[in-house]
Amino acid sequence: MTFLGMPTTAPRGVGNLRGDEPFPAAARKALANPQLRRNLHHATSTIRGKSAAVIAELPDWQQLRDAGAAIKADTMARLPELLEQLEAQVSAAGGVVHWAADANDANRIVTELVRATGQDRVIKVKSMATQEIGLNEALEAAGVEPVETDLAELIVQLGHDKPSHILVPAIHRNRAEIREIFLRAMPGVDPALTDDPPVLAAAARRYLRETFLNTKVAVSGANFGIAETGTLAVVESEGNGRMCLTLPETLITVMGVEKVVPTWQDLEVFLQLLPRASTGERMNPYTSMWTGVTAGDGPQNFHLVLLDNGRSAVLADDVGRQALHCIRCSACLNVCPVYERTGGHAYGSVYPGPIGAVLSPQLTGVEDNASLPYASSLCGACLDACPVKIDIPSILVHLRAEHVAAKKRPTPESIAMAAAAYTMDHPRLYAAAQRAARLSRFAGRRGRGLPPPLNGWTASRDLPEPPKETFRQWWAGR
Amino acid sequence: MRIALFVTCLADTMFPAAAKATVALLERLGHEVVFPPEQTCCGQMHVNTGYQKDALPLVRRHVKTFLPYDVVVAPSGSCVGSVRHQHAMVARQAGDERLATRAEQVASRTYELSELLVDVLGVEDVGAYYPHRVTYHPTCHSLRLLRVGDKPVRLLRRVRGLDLVELAAADQCCGFGGTFAVKNADTSTAMLADKMRHVLDTGADVCTAGDASCLMHIGGGLSRLRTGVRTVHLAEILASTEAS
Numbered sequence: 001m002t003f004l005g006m007p008t009t010a011p012r013g014v015g016n017l018r019g020d021e022p023f024p025a026a027a028r029k030a031l032a033n034p035q036l037r038r039n040l041h042h043a044t045s046t047i048r049g050k051s052a053a054v055i056a057e058l059p060d061w062q063q064l065r066d067a068g069a070a071i072k073a074d075t076m077a078r079l080p081e082l083l084e085q086l087e088a089q090v091s092a093a094g095g096v097v098h099w100a101a102d103a104n105d106a107n108r109i110v111t112e113l114v115r116a117t118g119q120d121r122v123i124k125v126k127s128m129a130t131q132e133i134g135l136n137e138a139l140e141a142a143g144v145e146p147v148e149t150d151l152a153e154l155i156v157q158l159g160h161d162k163p164s165h166i167l168v169p170a171i172h173r174n175r176a177e178i179r180e181i182f183l184r185a186m187p188g189v190d191p192a193l194t195d196d197p198p199v200l201a202a203a204a205r206r207y208l209r210e211t212f213l214n215t216k217v218a219v220s221g222a223n224f225g226i227a228e229t230g231t232l233a234v235v236e237s238e239g240n241g242r243m244c245l246t247l248p249e250t251l252i253t254v255m256g257v258e259k260v261v262p263t264w265q266d267l268e269v270f271l272q273l274l275p276r277a278s279t280g281e282r283m284n285p286y287t288s289m290w291t292g293v294t295a296g297d298g299p300q301n302f303h304l305v306l307l308d309n310g311r312s313a314v315l316a317d318d319v320g321r322q323a324l325h326c327i328r329c330s331a332c333l334n335v336c337p338v339y340e341r342t343g344g345h346a347y348g349s350v351y352p353g354p355i356g357a358v359l360s361p362q363l364t365g366v367e368d369n370a371s372l373p374y375a376s377s378l379c380g381a382c383l384d385a386c387p388v389k390i391d392i393p394s395i396l397v398h399l400r401a402e403h404v405a406a407k408k409r410p411t412p413e414s415i416a417m418a419a420a421a422y423t424m425d426h427p428r429l430y431a432a433a434q435r436a437a438r439l440s441r442f443a444g445r446r447g448r449g450l451p452p453p454l455n456g457w458t459a460s461r462d463l464p465e466p467p468k469e470t471f472r473q474w475w476a477g478r
Numbered sequence: 479m480r481i482a483l484f485v486t487c488l489a490d491t492m493f494p495a496a497a498k499a500t501v502a503l504l505e506r507l508g509h510e511v512v513f514p515p516e517q518t519c520c521g522q523m524h525v526n527t528g529y530q531k532d533a534l535p536l537v538r539r540h541v542k543t544f545l546p547y548d549v550v551v552a553p554s555g556s557c558v559g560s561v562r563h564q565h566a567m568v569a570r571q572a573g574d575e576r577l578a579t580r581a582e583q584v585a586s587r588t589y590e591l592s593e594l595l596v597d598v599l600g601v602e603d604v605g606a607y608y609p610h611r612v613t614y615h616p617t618c619h620s621l622r623l624l625r626v627g628d629k630p631v632r633l634l635r636r637v638r639g640l641d642l643v644e645l646a647a648a649d650q651c652c653g654f655g656g657t658f659a660v661k662n663a664d665t666s667t668a669m670l671a672d673k674m675r676h677v678l679d680t681g682a683d684v685c686t687a688g689d690a691s692c693l694m695h696i697g698g699g700l701s702r703l704r705t706g707v708r709t710v711h712l713a714e715i716l717a718s719t720e721a722s
Contacts, residue, residue, distance in 0.1 A: 028664045037668075337651045341668040375662060377655025377669070378526060380622035400528030417524055421532035424487065424518040425539055434491045456663030460670065461698030464492055471485050471494035475501075475513050 007312035008102070009365040015103040015134040015309070016162070017364050019348015022371035026346040027338075036172050036343050043171050044334045050280025051331065058276070067269045068388040072325035075261060076315060082227040082260045083306060089230025093292020095302040100254075102309045103133035109305050110135060110219065110252055111142045117250050117301075119144075119217045125234060125241040126150035127221025128328055129254045129307055131163060131350040132363075135219065146219070147211050149240035151204050158185035164344030164352060167278055167330040172343050175200060208240065218244040218299070222255040223327070224270065225304070228263045231291045232304065235274060235284040245288045251299035256307050258315075258324040270327060277387035278329035310363035319398040323359045325388045332382035332392060338375055347372060354382035358395040366402045373399035431472065438466040479599070480510045482547035484540075484588065486557045486690070487519035489711075493690040496711035500553045500591060503604060503717040516543045522560035525568060527657045534572050537565045541580050549598065550588040553713045555620030555688050558590045563623055590620060591713055592629040592688060602632050607720045609639035613682040614712075615673070615696065617689040618651050630688055630712055637715060643680040647672070654695035670699045678705060688712045 010017055019026060030036055055061050075082060087097040100106035114122055122139065124130065124146050136146045136157070148157040152170040156163050159181040163169030170178070179195040186207055193203055220241070224233040232253055234241050245251060261270070275284040293302050315321050333339045333353030344352030349360035349369065357376055361369035373396045382392040407414060423429045450458050457463070469477075481504055489497040501511045520540055521533035540561070544550050552558050562585040569578035595601050614634060620626045634642050653659065653669025660666075673696060677685045685700070687693050690711055697709030 024662050024664065027662065031664050031668050337653070337669050338662075338665055341672075342665055373528075374658065375665075377618070377651045377653060377658045377666070379618035379651035379655065381618075381649075381651070384622055397526055397528070400526070401530050402528075404528035413527075414529070417527065417529045417532050421521070421524055421529070421536060424521075425535040427516060427518060430487075430518045437491050453660050456660040457698070459663060460667040460702060461659075461695065462701040463698065464694055466492065467494050469494065471490040471497040472513070472515060474494055474498060475515075 007316045008310070009313050009368075010132075010310035010363045011102050011104060012364075012368070014107065014138075015132055016350045017132060017360050018368055021348070023346055023348070023375040024371060026348060027342040027375070030342045030346045035174060037341065039172060039174060040340055040343050043168060044340045047168075047280055047334045051277060051334070052280075054276045054280055054282055057282070058272070061276075064269055064273055065387055065389050068273050068327075069325065071261060071266050071269060072388055076258070076321055076324055079257065079260070079315065082262055083257055085227040086225050086230060086260050087306075089227065090232075090292055090302075090304050091230075093230050095230070095292040095304055098303060098305045100305050100307045100309070103307075106133050106254055106305050106307050106309070107135055107138035110254065111138055111144065113250070113252050113303055114139065114144050114217055115142070117217050119215070119250075121145045121147065121211075121215050122217045122219050122252075123211060123215045123244050123248065124148050124153070125218065125220035125244045126153045126169070126236065127219070127254065128166060128350060129221045129256050130219060132256075133254070133307065133309060135254065147208075147215070149208050149212070149244055150236070151201065151238060151240075154204055154208070155181060158182065162345060163350060165330060165333060166328050166351065166353070166355075172345070208243075212240075212243045212247055216248050217250045217252070218248040219252045219254065220244060222253050222259055223274070224267060225255050225260045226262075226264050226267070227260050229291060231264065231289050233267065233287065233289045235271070235287050237279065237281075237285045239286055242286050242288050245290060246298045248299055250301040250303075251290075252303045252305065254305045254307055256309075257311050258326075273387035274327055274329050277331040277385070313365075314359075314362040317362065320358065320362050320395050322390045323355065323362055323395060325390050326355050326359065327388060329387055331385040331387060335381040335385040336376075337379060337381065338377065347375065354392045354396075355390070358390075358392055358399065361399055366399055367406055370403050373403060431470075434470045434472075479549060480512065480547070481594070482544060482550045483511050483513050484517060484520075484544060484550050484552040484557070484561075485513065486552055486554045488694070489553055489690050492694070493711065496553045496690050496713050499711065499713040499717035500551065503713060504551070506717070506719075507599065507601065507604060509599075512547070514543045514547075520557045520560045520565070521568070522557060522564065523656050525560065525564050530568050530571055533564075533568050537568045537581060538577060541565065541577060541584050544584045544588070545580055548587060549594070550584065551591055551594045552588065553591050553688070553711060554690060555590045555617050555624050555626060556691055558588055558593075559619040559623035561585050561588050590624055590626060590688060591716075592620075592626050592633055593624065595633060595716075596629040603636040604633065604716050606637040606716050606718050607639050608637050608715045608718045610684050611641040611643060611680075611682045612684045612686055612715065613643050613645045613677060613680040614648070615645060615652065615677070615685055615687040615692065616648055617687050617692045620688050621649060626688070633712070633716060634686070637718075640715070643682050645680055645685075646676045648676075652692050652696050654692050656691075659695060666695075667699075670695060674699050674703070674705070677707060682707065684708050684710050684715075686710050686712050686715055
């Protein structure tokens with residue numbers, strides 16, 4: 001993609017792809033929060049159950065997954081050509097296409113477009129791309145108020161909080177906390193507000209309806225951009241997206257370049273895969289599609305901002321590029337035993353869970369998110385759940401190797417690994433080391449006296465009693 | 479049948495009972511077991527921690543050791559998973575296509591114990607007797623890398639005296655994950671806590687699985703909490719008879 005320059009990673013100092021601390025430290029805090037643990041277990045197991053039930057209804061689910069993977073692989077193989085086709089089609093339909101090399105570019109383009117309208121407020125459709133680049137922060141710095149209209153994103157925004165799930169951004173909040181946030185931060189809220197979910201939803205609806213009717217600019221992301229027709233698509237559940245995409249005078253869509261699909265017919269596959277894998281629905285409640293500008297109907301000014309922000313660098317990695325196939329369904333989060341216990345904030349990026357553990361380090365460069373590839377037991381549940389068959393465990397292992405290769409000097413771990421490999425390649429040394437393993441008795445009763453990092457094991461688990469003889473000693477003597 | 483035992487470094491060093499049981503079981507069923515002493519470790523820990531280059535000599539050693547045999551068995555889903563899904567990859571990354579091809583040959587003849595019994599030897603009733611209440615944890619790599627499905631359960635159902643009780647959320651990882659258990663010890667322990675809760679809820683005396691590594695993890699937690707529940711490798715249950 002030479003038109004975007006050499007592949008570079010997402011710039012530092014902007015956006016939400018990097019955490020403040022490594023995963024193990026952040027996870028430790030999350031694990032100590034019983035409310036979070038309960039919310040996550042309840043939410044993920046409910047979605048898992050719903051999703052499994054509707055997936056079981058489709059006899060051709062595996063073929064659909066194969067088709068989804070094949071379309072994405074084909075798209076990535078000719079991404080530049082498809083993006084140029086999309087640009088031509090959107091332009092022909094009256095839209096304006098902008099190319100953003102990174103988060104700074106995209107934020108500047110959107111801010112200038114909003115400024116040109118003379119407006120000081122925008123309504124937003126829930127979008128991962130704009131969360132990724134920190135667009136809300138950039139707009140606020142420019143004196144523009146962004147209002148999130150997805151209920152969960154609104155809860156996150158009013159609570160000055162961060163999303164913790166791709167699909168259910170406020171999964172870490174319960175209704176008592178939501179009531180407090182609304183009372184504190186929602187303009188014009190009824191002070192008698194209760195924590196009854198329908199009451200909370202009604203309060204948000206009153207506030208949002210007013211905002212929809214009084215705001216002239218909207219910012220959205222896109223689930224799909226169809227190269228063949230220049231059509232953009234957003235799928236959602238609450239109808240807020242439909243409002244944002246139809247009521248304002250100006251619509252600005254920020255789309256990651258990997259969201260392009262070649263043809264209209266490809267949606268046949270993805271619109272079956274996405275809702276079943278994601279919310280456990282047969283069909284998503286609202287599917288909005290638009291092609292450029294239609295006179296007298298909907299926004300009369302349409303801008304499409306195509307975002308790279310490290311994606312070309314991901315594309316350049318022949319193992320890691322599969323991460324660009326992601327359709328943001330969150331199925332991997334919902335089945336991940338690590339995510340279910342730590343929640344999304346521990347990952348430090350807007351992309352949490354297994355897909356985040358392979359996408360964030362690639363977008364930023366592995367060294368900026370070096371703990372994430374290790375935030376997995378490699379149990380493989382994510383691969384089985386992925387509707388486009390992204391081999392997340394293999395990418396995790398690949399990124400671990402990249403991290404190890406990036407070390408300029410030997411580390412205690414690399415020395416231990418090299419020594420272990422050398423020993424295991426010399427059977428006599430190996431046999432001697434096996435006998436020495438019996439010395440682990442000196443580590444104290446059940447190994448509690450082991451030094452770091454091995455005391456990570458013995459903090460919660462006993463070591464097995466070393467046997468009297470190894471198998472090979474027994475075999476030699478029988 | 480002549481069967482080569484790939485003992486795995488963990489069973490060899492720390493859990494020889496599982497390996498001896500594998501030998502006893504296969505010999506009882508009338509097969510010849512050989513143990514090529516040049517074998518050491520499959521290199522999975524190195525690969526999964528990011529040290530593919532260090533794993534290369536181990537892959538080379540494993541392939542050379544087992545290439546002469548028609549059938550290889552290991553009492554571990556995880557190590558067989560490494561042989562099947564990682565060895566050729568490590569060889570190709572090092573640019574050694576010849577090694578990769580040979581690794582694929584070895585992989586195609588290497589079986590996890592329940593696969594060997596059910597698929598190759600065609601036996602489900604191995605004549606075992608084990609009078610205990612037992613729950614089975616399907617380890618992640620057996621389940622999702624090897625797709626052993628219900629083969630271990632079919633074997634356990636035919637064990638006389640054995641009361642098999644179902645484990646809730648059985649397909650969730652116990653939290654071991656090799657170096658994950660140390661690098662992310664807190665998260666690993668949280669996963670283990672839930673696994674142990676489900677094991678205790680069954681009321682079983684014994685938790686079994688096809689992997690010594692996962693059992694070392696679950697057993698280490700059950701022992702620390704003095705639950706009294708033991709972990710026993712699938713091979714040891716299948717090798718048990720009324721005489722033993």
